[in-house]
Amino acid sequence: MKQFAEQRVKHPGVWQVSATGTPKCCIxxxxxxxxxxxxAGGWQSEVIYEMSAHGQQQLLQSLEPALTKLSHDTGWLILLxxxxAALDAIAQMADVDRSRLxxxxGNDDFDTLxxxxxxxxxxxxxxxxxxxxxxxxxxxxRLKLAARGTKALSFVFPKGEASHQPLSWPNIVLHQHAANVTRIDIPTKENNQLANYQHCLH
Known part of the structure; x- marks a missing residue:
């Protein structure tokens, strides 16, 4: 299985930083x-991060360090x-500059997207x-196309699982300009804090 995964990473259809250059933004x-x-070792632009419907509060909390840094730079943190519950969670992020929010x-998903x-x-x-x-x-x-060339990070929190099957752990799916996607499974501890990270290719 490990050998198979390594072969897939080498396949030209799988997006890799070394093959496409440095992203415009990486936090x-x-x-x-x-x-x-x-x-690239962090959240990066030109990628759509799909947060699983399960564990979204924990996943949102995991963004606090990046949101804190970005809120003290130029540019807006746009919440659509x-x-x-999400607004309350962000309000509790003490070091996030709320003036940048x-x-x-929107009225519906069409307007929001x-x-x-x-x-x-x-x-x-x-x-x-x-x-x-x-x-x-x-x-x-459509979002992947719009994200090409942008410096913004983009995270989507759907209520229902759409592009992958529901899993027992919270997970993040990375959508790039390639046929393959990357999924990171994130187990949680008993106190609902994020624990280890398991990397999967699909």
């Missing part, structure tokens, strides 16, 4: 184990259709966090 996650699993409430596309294309945001009821393959393709 350390604040979690060394997660940095080691991510291409965030639920109250821009909250937009359209706003996410526009924010990516305009390229004046530091980070875009989008909450949707559903996230289809077509939605992902």
């Amino acid at each position: 350390a996650t604040g979690h060394e184990a997660l940095n080691q699993q991510l291409p 259709k965030p639920p109250k 821009l909250v937009v409430h 359209w706003a996410a596309e526009q924010a990516l294309v305009k390229n004046n945001a530091a980070c875009i966090l989008t909450w949707t009821d559903e996230l289809t393959g077509r939605d992902i393709k």
